[in-house]
Amino acid sequence: MESPHKGKTGIRRLLIAFGYSCAGLREAFRNEDAFRQEVLLAGVLVPLAFVLERDMAARALMIGCVLLLLIVELVNSAIEATVDRISLDDHRLAKRAKDIGSAAVLLSLVNLALVWALVLLR
Structure with a gap:
């Protein structure tokens, strides 16, 4: 199943991707x-x-x-x-x-x- 955000474009997509990236950094710092x-x-x-x-x-x-x-x-x-x-x-x-x-x-x-x-x- 693909992400519901796959169809997003422009600034909204960038903001969503930035949020995922920040979450990934937090998870890595917390758990690794x-x-x-x-x-x-x-x-x-x-x-x-x-x-x-x-x-x-x-x-x-x-x-x-x-x-x-x-x-x-x-x-x-x-x-x-x-x-x-x-x-x-x-x-x-x-x-x-x-x-x-x-x-x-x-x-x-x-x-x-x-x-x-x-x-x-x-």
Whole structure:
């Protein structure tokens, strides 16, 4: 069954979508420990990117990597919730989906560390 809001257009659709996005952020913050930890990390790193004397391109890369980590964590959390909704039984495909989502978060963390290290050490 499709959402009753699918036919909405214009500003009304944008407002409805914005509400769903805010609800998703609230749910992730409330229910996902890793997301809360990464938001805390973002709360430190984003202001730090402005304090450090770097050019705007470097600053954008540094902040972009932090935001990418949050985005990937949200997608990983959505994958995990969907898999758990389908079944809590052990299944090789469920494990594969969850492990791949976790690997995406790990690569985002490595990317963040590498970019920050390269910018700070140049």
